[in-house]
Amino acid sequence: MKMDNVMKGARDVGRRNTLLIGILALSAAANLGQAVALVSARQTILVPTLTEELTLSGGGVSRDYLERLARDTTFVFLNRSPQTEEFFDKQVERLTTPETYREIKTALIAERLQRQESRASQVFYPNSIYVSPKELYVEVNGRLETMNTREIIKSEDKSYGLxxxxxxxxxxxxxxxxLAKNEEKGANVRPKQESDLQQ
Structure with a gap:
């Protein structure tokens, strides 16, 4: 009789151990699945100047995302007039790191006074964009025109590094x-323009 009780107790312990091992295995599998899901989860990134949300997966920044952000930033920086200074200030504060915003704010005080006196405006027409997502670097090339109320004062090809x-x-x-011509990183990957070939 005692032997039967011992055998029954051993079977119960065995069943409990098997059940416990099964629960632990299930828990480990669930934790592993959750960890994989978190690592590969998509992250929603908000672009301050865009109305739509963009998503990034993993830790990198996509080429398209960086290009769109650079286009918006270039528009804010280079399409300016005395009437848009308040808009410029608000957008620059949202687009830049706090350190960069302080530097820009200081540097632009003198320029703003000059712009208000001359009533000059500027417009930028982009031609090409070079994007390096790994470096979080973008180059924008185009034509910058400065004008007063009646005529274009200056028109020049310009490149900017962001x-x-x-x-x-x-x-x-x-x-x-x-950027000066010799500082352009994207010059080696852009197709040669006819004017470049004649030089």
């Missing part, structure tokens, strides 16, 4: 600088 920085779920502008 460097971005990832801060959490935001990609913000760290620098926006004019």
């Amino acid at each position: 460097t971005f920085e990832r801060q959490g779920s935001l990609v913000l502008l760290r620098s926006f600088v004019p």
Whole structure:
């Protein structure tokens, strides 16, 4: 009788152990599945100047996302007039890192006074964009026209380098600088223009 009780107890312990191992295996599988889902989850990134949401997967920034952000940033920086200064200030604060915004704000005080005195406006017509997602770097090339109320004062081909920085779920502008011809990283990958070939 005692032997039967011992055998029955051993079977019960065995069943409990099997059940416990099954629950642990199921829990481990669920945790592993959740970890994989989190790693490959898509992240929603908000572009301050766009009305739609864009998603990024993994840790990288896509070429299309960076190009659209650079186009919007270039528009804000280079299409300006005395009447749009308030709009410019608000947008620049949203697009840039806090350090960059302070630098820009300081540098633009003198320019703003000059622009208000001359009543000059500027318009930028982009021709090409070079994007390096790995470096979070974009080059925009085009024609910049400066004009007063009646005529174009100056028209010149210009290139600008934009460097971005990832801060959490935001990609913000760290620098926006004019480039000389020998500083253009994208010059080697862009097709040669007819004017370049004649030089």
